[in-house]
């Protein structure tokens with residue numbers, strides 16, 4: 001994916017297996033968000049191909065890709081501020097599966113329960129605290145019925161207790177049969193839930209493997225400041 005002369009992502013090849021949690025790490029500006037935005041159709045890649053099952057989805061519009069079962073949460077939270085939490089999630093449910101109102105409402109209730117947002121359901125989404133907004137991002141993606149979720153730093157800004165709760169929610173989601181790609185800077189999260197990890201640096205994939213392999217990989221250690229994985233946060 002090029003932006004003018006800048007190759008934000010280049011020569012990256014990877015796959016996500018059914019039921020898997022794939023962690024994606026890399027220093028700031030490594031190309032993680034750009035890569036997943038290519039996958040869900042926000043960017044049309046300059047070259048390369050993206051397949052969902054055997055179907056070539058390269059360059060398709062995001063709403064079409066979402067209806068095919070792929071949804072992403074945004075690193076920059078962007079709910080419809082003037083709508084309640086419930087309404088925001090309902091938009092996800094109505095959009096993704098082209099459901100009728102009754103089943104979409106039921107789906108919304110279920111998802112709000114799952115992510116623990118019940119107490120905020122009828123509050124305006126612009127008025128709720130950051131941790132709840134992160135859950136709302138997740139809820140909107142879930143409500144679409146997508147079976148593949150791409151989470152872009154969905155735990156950023158959470159305290160350790162909130163991270164524990166978020167991890168429990170992710171485990172529940174994975175146990176319901178969904179596959180996930182999780183971009184995170186928080187070491188404990190990446191190590192704790194990823195089946196495999198891929199590492200990006202300057203737009204290229206520099207490592208891939210099981211969590212313990214990846215954190216001990218010299219190229220990965222060098223890619224992080226001071227050679228100490230110091231830009232991976234410990235929480």
Ligand SMILES: Nc1ncnc2c1ncn2[C@@H]1O[C@H](COP(=O)(O)OP(=O)(O)OP(=O)(O)O)[C@@H](O)[C@H]1O
Pocket residue numbers: 003006008026027028029030031032033034035075
């Ligand atoms: N729309 C855009 N136009 C121009 N350049 C962009 C655009 N989006 C991203 N970039 C550039 O592409 C590179 C990769 O950015 P990206 O946001 O994908 O990194 P990231 O790995 O998600 O970083 P972070 O961990 O900070 O979220 C950066 O150099 C960034 O400035």
Ligand SMILES: [Mg+2]
Pocket residue numbers: 032033034075152
């Ligand atoms: Mg990013």
